[in-house]
Amino acid sequence: MTLSRRQFIRNASVAGGALTIGFSLSGCSEQQLPKQNAADFQPDSYLRVTPDGQVIAQIFKAEMGQGVLTGILSVLAEELEMEPASMRYEMAPPHPAFGDPEMIMQVTGGSNSIRLYYDTLRTVGATAREMLITAAVQQTGTPASELYAEAGRVRSRDSRVDLGYGELVATANTLAVPENPPLKQAADFKVIGRQNDRLDAQAKVDGTAVFGSDAPVENALVAVVLRCPHAEGSCGGWDASEAQQLPGVEDIFQIDGGIAVVARNYWRARKAAEAVSTNWQTGEAPLQSSEDIDVAFAAALEGDEFEVVREDGELPAEAGARTLSVEYNAPFVAHATMEPQTATAQPMADGGIEVWVGNQAPDVAQAYAAKGFGVGRDQAIIHNTFLGGGFGRRAAADNVYEVAQIVARVQQPVKLVWSREDDMRHDFYRPVMKARLRASLAESGDVESYTHQIVAPSINQKIMPHFLNAAMPAWVPHGVKSAIGNMQADTDHASVEGVADTSYQFPHFLVQYTNLQTVMPLGYWRSVGHSQNAFVIESFVDEMAHAAGRDPVEFRRAHLPENSRHRVVLDKVAAMANWEQPAAGRYLGVAVHESFYSVVAEVAEVSMEDGRPKLEKVYCAIDCGIAVNPDIVRAQMESGIIFGLTAALKGKITVKDGAVEQSNFHDYQMLRMSETPEIEVAIIDSQAAPTGVGEPGTPPAAPALANALFAATGKRQRDLPLQLA
Amino acid sequence: MSPETITFTLNGQPARLEIEPDTPLLWVLRDELAMNGTKFGCGRGLCGACTVHLEGSPIRSCSLPISAVAGKAVTTIEGLSSAGDHPLQKAWVAENAPQCGYCQSGQIMSAAALLAARPNPTDADINAYMSGNICRCGTYPRIRKAIKRAAAEMAAAAVATWEPGQDADAAEVLS
Numbered sequence: 057m058t059l060s061r062r063q064f065i066r067n068a069s070v071a072g073g074a075l076t077i078g079f080s081l082s083g084c085s086e087q088q089l090p091k092q093n094a095a096d097f098q099p100d101s102y103l104r105v106t107p108d109g110q111v112i113a114q115i116f117k118a119e120m121g122q123g124v125l126t127g128i129l130s131v132l133a134e135e136l137e138m139e140p141a142s143m144r145y146e147m148a149p150p151h152p153a154f155g156d157p158e159m160i161m162q163v164t165g166g167s168n169s170i171r172l173y174y175d176t177l178r179t180v181g182a183t184a185r186e187m188l189i190t191a192a193v194q195q196t197g198t199p200a201s202e203l204y205a206e207a208g209r210v211r212s213r214d215s216r217v218d219l220g221y222g223e224l225v226a227t228a229n230t231l232a233v234p235e236n237p238p239l240k241q242a243a244d245f246k247v248i249g250r251q252n253d254r255l256d257a258q259a260k261v262d263g264t265a266v267f268g269s270d271a272p273v274e275n276a277l278v279a280v281v282l283r284c285p286h287a288e289g290s291c292g293g294w295d296a297s298e299a300q301q302l303p304g305v306e307d308i309f310q311i312d313g314g315i316a317v318v319a320r321n322y323w324r325a326r327k328a329a330e331a332v333s334t335n336w337q338t339g340e341a342p343l344q345s346s347e348d349i350d351v352a353f354a355a356a357l358e359g360d361e362f363e364v365v366r367e368d369g370e371l372p373a374e375a376g377a378r379t380l381s382v383e384y385n386a387p388f389v390a391h392a393t394m395e396p397q398t399a400t401a402q403p404m405a406d407g408g409i410e411v412w413v414g415n416q417a418p419d420v421a422q423a424y425a426a427k428g429f430g431v432g433r434d435q436a437i438i439h440n441t442f443l444g445g446g447f448g449r450r451a452a453a454d455n456v457y458e459v460a461q462i463v464a465r466v467q468q469p470v471k472l473v474w475s476r477e478d479d480m481r482h483d484f485y486r487p488v489m490k491a492r493l494r495a496s497l498a499e500s501g502d503v504e505s506y507t508h509q510i511v512a513p514s515i516n517q518k519i520m521p522h523f524l525n526a527a528m529p530a531w532v533p534h535g536v537k538s539a540i541g542n543m544q545a546d547t548d549h550a551s552v553e554g555v556a557d558t559s560y561q562f563p564h565f566l567v568q569y570t571n572l573q574t575v576m577p578l579g580y581w582r583s584v585g586h587s588q589n590a591f592v593i594e595s596f597v598d599e600m601a602h603a604a605g606r607d608p609v610e611f612r613r614a615h616l617p618e619n620s621r622h623r624v625v626l627d628k629v630a631a632m633a634n635w636e637q638p639a640a641g642r643y644l645g646v647a648v649h650e651s652f653y654s655v656v657a658e659v660a661e662v663s664m665e666d667g668r669p670k671l672e673k674v675y676c677a678i679d680c681g682i683a684v685n686p687d688i689v690r691a692q693m694e695s696g697i698i699f700g701l702t703a704a705l706k707g708k709i710t711v712k713d714g715a716v717e718q719s720n721f722h723d724y725q726m727l728r729m730s731e732t733p734e735i736e737v738a739i740i741d742s743q744a745a746p747t748g749v750g751e752p753g754t755p756p757a758a759p760a761l762a763n764a765l766f767a768a769t770g771k772r773q774r775d776l777p778l779q780l781a
Numbered sequence: 782m783s784p785e786t787i788t789f790t791l792n793g794q795p796a797r798l799e800i801e802p803d804t805p806l807l808w809v810l811r812d813e814l815a816m817n818g819t820k821f822g823c824g825r826g827l828c829g830a831c832t833v834h835l836e837g838s839p840i841r842s843c844s845l846p847i848s849a850v851a852g853k854a855v856t857t858i859e860g861l862s863s864a865g866d867h868p869l870q871k872a873w874v875a876e877n878a879p880q881c882g883y884c885q886s887g888q889i890m891s892a893a894a895l896l897a898a899r900p901n902p903t904d905a906d907i908n909a910y911m912s913g914n915i916c917r918c919g920t921y922p923r924i925r926k927a928i929k930r931a932a933a934e935m936a937a938a939a940v941a942t943w944e945p946g947q948d949a950d951a952a953e954v955l956s
Contacts, residue, residue, distance in 0.1 A: 121880030121918045257874040260882030261889060262865030263818020263858035270817040278812055303782065303801060321812035322821075323804045394822055394830060394883040394917045444820070444883030445917045471812075476823040687877050691923065695880060698919025721827040721915060729921040730908035 090114055090151045097225040099187060099233055101153035102180045103132060109222025111136065111208065114148040117173075118164035118416045119256060120446030121695070122750040123688035126255045127170045128177060130684050134247040135181025135240060137205035140255060147440045150419040161523070164416045165451060165580060167652035167748025170684055174746050182237035190234075191227035192219055242682075242743060252687035256442070266441045268455075269471050271400035271412030276469040277306055279462045280325045282332060283314040283482055286714035287575045288339035291315070299331035308332065311461040312428075313454070318466055322473050343574035344714040346387075353490040353572060356511040357383070362568035365547055366556045369564040376496035376504045378603050383492050384595065385775040386588040388485040389707035390716075390724060391581060395444020396479035397455040401425070401462075402469035408435030409460055414443030416451040420523060424453040428460025436460075447699070448580035452484055452522055480724055481716040484522075484579025485709055487513045487551075489588045493596045496564075501604025503615060505564035508555050508593065514548035514571045515585075518578040547571075550580070554589035554755060559622055559650060560597070560615050575714045582699055583751040586651040590755030591704070591762065591776060594647035598763040599772060608646050608763065609635055621679045621740075622648050625657035628677035628738055633659035642672065645763025647756035652748025654680040658697065658756040660764040661733075669768045669780055671701070671761060673734040676753065681744040689749050690737040696753025697735055702727040704758035704778050789850045791816075792860025802848035806840075807831045809847050810857060818858040818886050822915070829914030832887035833857045839894035858886035861893060868938075869893055872931035873924075880918035888914045892928050901932055 089101055091114065098104035105111050113132050119125040125145060133140040148154055154162045157172060185205050192210040193200050196219075202212045211218050242248075259265040266272070284291055294315055296308040304324030308317050315332060319325035343349045399413040409429040415421040418438045425436035443450050459472040474482075489512040496505040547569055549556070556567045581587060601611035609630050616622045626648050630636075638644050641663055648657040661673040676693045683689045706725045710717045718724040758776065765780075766772050773779065784799045791814070798813055810816040810833075819842060822830030826841035833842045834856040861867045869892050872878075879885045888911070895902055895910040902910070907928055916924070 121882070123880070252877065253874075254877050254879065256882070257877065257879050258865060258870075260879035260885050261870040261873040262862075263886050264865075265882045266817075267820075267883060269811075269821075303784070321804070321808050323808045323812075324801070392917060394820075394828070394881065394915065396821070442883075443881060445881045447917075473821065476825070476828075691877055691880065691920075694922055695919040698921065699917070702919075720825055721823050722825070726828075726915045726917065727919075727921075728912040728915065729924070730912040732919070732921040735922055 097228040099184050105221050105225050107222050107225045109220045110144050112144045115145050116148040116154040117169045120443035124169045127684050130247050130251040131177040132181040135178050136185050138208035150422045150438050162419045167750040170746045178239050182239050186234050186237040187228045187231050188221050188224045191224040194227050248684050251685050267444045268413045269398035273469045276471045277318050278322045278325050279316050279318045279470050279472045280329050281314040281316050281458050284336045286338040288341045290337045292335035292337045294334045296332045299328040302328045316462045338713050341575040345712050346710040349574050353511045356570050356572050357492050361570050365552050365567040365569050367566045371564050372504050377499045378497040380495045384592045386489040388488050388709035389703050390483045390709050391447045391449035393445030393449050396474040398473050399455045399459040400471045401459045403467050410437045412439045414441045416446050421453040421456045424457040425460045428457045429464045447582040477719045484577050486581035487578050491592050495600050497604050501606045503562045506562040507566040509568045511570045512551045513573045515550045515578045516548045550585040554586040583754040586755040590649040591758040594759030595762050621655040625655050625677040625679050629657040629659050629675050633675040643768035645760050647759035649755040651752045651755050654747040654752040656752045656756050658760040660760040662764040662768045671733045675736050677738045679740040680749050681742050681746045683739050692749045693737040693753040694735045697757045700754040700757025708777050787847050787851050790854040804847050805843050806845045806850050807842040830884050830887040832890040839891050868931040868934045872927040876923045876927040878920050878923040878927045884916045
């Protein structure tokens with residue numbers, strides 16, 4: 057293999073359907089391919105074929121339940137002409153080749169994995185397939201026109217050639233990479249659009265799936281960490297003399313971020329941690345309690361500090377036939393992944409550190425492992441495991457920084473385990489938000505003017521230091537770092553997304569934003585700004601429809617572009633839910649929202665039992681372009697809806713003295729099976745390129761429910777969480 | 782608290798260890814015996830991720846001290862079937878139930894206890910038995926389907942192995 061050939065595909069990424077060379081990865085051209093093995097046929101970073109015939113894909117995106125592992129294998133297998141289930145996979149290490157073309161780092165997020173890599177993975181599969189066929193030409197003398205790939209083999213039409221891919225590896229390794237391998241026609245697809253079975257399911261039903269604290273490390277000690285409960289607070293002293301005497305305790309010491317308690321097992325570590333006395337101090341940051349935050353946000357809503365994010369048309373000189381002015385509120389919410397934060401690490405003989413962790417940004421994890429252990433990044437090995445839920449929480453690597461510091465001190469294998477209380481109180485929360493909505497409607501009921509003012513703290517301003525201070529990959533060009541840093545200064549799109557970029561057409565349309573920070577750490581929570589903003593805009597559009605005396609579906613259609621995907625999913629979901637004539641005693645609410653390049657409409661169906669509303673069913677229609685794995689798309693809609701409903705009905709984190717007041721599932725509750733509605737999903741038939749799936753199901757869930765509750769009770773709820781009383 | 786010798790049966794095999802008797806079964810399984818299929822979710826019996834069977838009944842292993850297990854039989858996800866092919870495990874795969882997978886060991890152990898008690902569960906039975914198990918990925922609708930699929934398979938298997946006059950109990954499974 058020549059360097060230039062490797063470099064070609066390693067740097068290849070796809071923009072707008074054409075294969076292009078990705079951004080310059082300065083300094084990485086000398087680097088080996090991920091899991092490089094000279095005996096294997098490895099035309100690029102994503103794939104290798106071993107001489108004994110194993111075709112092994114690198115899972116370069118985090119598998120956190122969204123099904124990306126199956127998606128990657130499906131797209132590769134399609135062009136490789138093999139069964140996805142017959143491929144093998146490895147969780148990819150952090151590697152510059154896997155830097156996300158949009159997010160720079162090796163991040164899994166933004167529902168972009170299949171959208172961004174669909175063409176790349178097809179090209180990778182087709183390249184390997186064509187090279188293996190060429191290898192068969194050389195080995196057998198049979199012309200290429202007589203050969204074809206099938207079931208992981210190269211065969212000839214006259215059946216005289218029948219070679220497994222492994223038998224072609226040595227020859228394939230001598231070949232040049234073809235520049236434009238032919239991609240299959242959609243009509244010939246055998247896998248894409250048909251592969252429904254999850255390829256990681258068996259490991260997840262027999263207990264063998266490995267998560268961060270299941271690492272195959274022998275004789276590991278277990279660590280827990282005491283952290284200051286007050287956000288941006290400090291430690292004014294601690295005493296572990298009593299705890300140190302307890303059975304099984306190995307060591308208790310301070311690290312950057314807390315006090316580590318290391319013991320023989322989790323229980324001994326937890327008992328010892330309870331015996332450590334601490335003197336935590338609150339910090340100096342403003343807005344440390346939920347009450348103060350609400351007062352300050354209300355004042356900001358009355359103030360004139362707003363920046364104009366978008367303005368179309370002009371404010372009409374006179375108010376219309378009807379006017380509305382209302383206020384909406386959303387609280388902080390936690391991710392509450394089922395797996396609390398965990399990580400396992402051990403020192404290596406060469407002076408480096410090896411970490412097992414399920415993380416959405418393994419290069420960030422690598423940087424924090426190196427920083428915590430006090431070595432260079434090339435001496436920090438990250439084994440990315442399955443993630444016990446991500447939802448944005450595991451883009452941070454606070455757990456990796458902790459475990460690396462602990463291993464640096466004890467110089468033995470350590471499993472770090474956060475308790476549920478640790479996880480609930482030290483999250484990167486979805487921000488609190490207050491909004492004022494104003495509208496002026498014409499006699500016809502059409503919107504003349506729509507104003508949407510948002511007061512919310514910027515997520516990026518809060519979380520970027522976590523990435524930038526230590527963790528931005530060293531190979532990221534300096535200009536890119538500057539650009540990301542500048543995001544702190546400009547409008548945080550995450551605060552206004554779903555509103556500023558809505559497809560609704562209003563003659564006068566004004567979006568304003570004020571960034572008001574509190575003490576609380578913030579992060580990306582499944583669908584990010586869309587999750588609150590869709591609740592507000594889709595509830596308020598419903599309010600406008602009712603004020604105008606018009607049908608909520610018709611009213612939406614009237615203000616959405618003709619031939620838009622929005623109208624298609626709206627019409628579909630209305631038909632599914634029998635919108636025109638709901639069953640007796642059933643009340644319907646609708647919402648439609650575009651996020652992550654997909655458009656989703658949902659209808660919530662509510663009944664009344666003893667004067668109390670009960671959520672019976674949710675109908676969902678999604679346009680996500682080509683659905684690579686249709687049943688996984690359906691599962692992600694179910695998942696996103698239940699995630700959205702959980703927050704809509706239960707999610708509220710409150711804060712006092714900078715400390716989170718909730719602690720576990722008794723005071724921060726989750727939707728249970730008995731509360732979960734039936735869910736019916738339709739996927740719009742499409743040949744367009746794939747768009748997002750992991751997040752777009754979430755935003756419409758809360759407003760669809762709120763609108764159904766209004767239909768059932770006549771009471772408009774504008775504050776999350778919603779009440780079912 | 783001083784360590785004591787505790788013996789119990791784990792997935793049909795004898796287990797014996799020196800351990801402080803207040804240590805919850807979960808941490809004995811995970812930290813002492815390297816049985817990692819059982820998961821830690823909340824530590825307070827609120828989420829069901831740590832569900833195992835004690836003498837056939839579902840319990841939350843995060844909240845059960847090992848002293849209460851002495852002399853008894855524990856079954857974990859690793860011991861539910863010999864090859865990961867219990868009808869529930871097959872049904873879970875067939876329905877694409879798992880997503881992140883973290884809660885599923887506990888879900889399956891709760892479901893196995895449900896089917897042992899109620900071979901042909903109603904929706905209300907399923908809700909009542911399974912609502913102690915939280916899933917953050919929202920796999921509940923598929924878990925419901927998978928339980929019904931497994932129940933049907935187990936009932937069919939009972940018929941297939943039943944010979945007239947041989948085993949009157951098997952026929953009752955269908956009723």
